[in-house]
Amino acid sequence: MDRRTDRRTRARAGAAAVAMGTVLALGGLQGASAGTRTAEDVSASAEVCVGERPEGSLAGHGAPEDTPLDRTLGYVDKVAYGRHAEVFTGLVVDEDAGTADIYRIPSVAFDSDVCRAAEKGVTLRLHDRDINEADLTALSDRIADDMGRWDGTFDMRQVGLDGTGHVHIGVDDPVTAEPILRKAYGEANATYLRVTHAPQAYLQ
Template sequence: MTGACGEPEIPEVGIIGGWTTAGCEFSRTPESVDVGGRTWPVTPKPLEAAIGRIDEAGRTQHKSSYAGIEVDQQRVRAIVYRVPSAAFDDFIRNAAENTCIFVRDARYGMHELATWHDRLRADIPAWQARGIFISTISARHDGVGLEIGTPDVDQAREQLPRQYGRKAPLIFIEEGPVMPLAGTGIPTAPQPGG
């Protein structure tokens, strides 16, 4: 017989489906800068600071929840992707101050996708020996999964889930080997000796 006092402690999930911060109630004009005769969008300083706070805390204090962030400069807002978490939601709400942050659900957090990334990267030689060439491995910032770039999507889609399980967060995209860019004639960094 098993007994216990009280109910098991279950962490608060947070709002499911997404939400926005109070700063989204205000309209903002996009900012831009002219460089070399071209106009480029610029992230306003308050939004840039909020993004920095959220990204830093997401990577350190809320890494099981945080998946990534994107900036929508045209609408002067950021979009944070996270596995629902009440604690991280509270942090985002406070860190946003008066900026507009859209918060969206993610299936996987950055930490879990990084673990999958490292596992697949370590297995690249074994996959090459089996005739499956992996060109790129990249965690999606929206927490949907891990993109596996390969020239043979069908073979990879068949073989990798056999190794890692059908529920592995793998997204297959057709991608050939990474090729260095041809020289532009203009060095990107000073050459050795000057």
């Protein structure tokens, strides 16, 4: 599977967003819920683009389903991990509604590029962030490497990007874990951490 597509968070209408990228879970690898997006994630749109490009005009960019949303997101993936990689942060998709929330460091060039590409029937909501995906991934990898560090204090069970510009950390005891993790990874990184309860993972 293409790594860019695998990292995209797709949220079905009424369903919780799935953690973006590979979620590391002690006790075995499994998909995990990153929880629902907050009001700030959803409502603080810097710009809303309603697709105007004729349907099918992005043929070749989309996934096998080849819907207007697939084709639009295929193009977004291409530029987000290409010429606009320095500003791209994350992506959450609602396939049923034909919408995508795109998180990025504000960029006129990026916004213009993806908005021009949106096909009819697709809505893109662009949200401001101050960190790109590469730096978030580096922070996530650092935390994942420390998974066993907290044994005896709390149980870290999941680490991954949630698509909205945060590192999702699933633990057994968020009340204990959150202040410890915020202190361990520094004030500059604390704003990007989301610490929530995660159940114990078991191999099926």
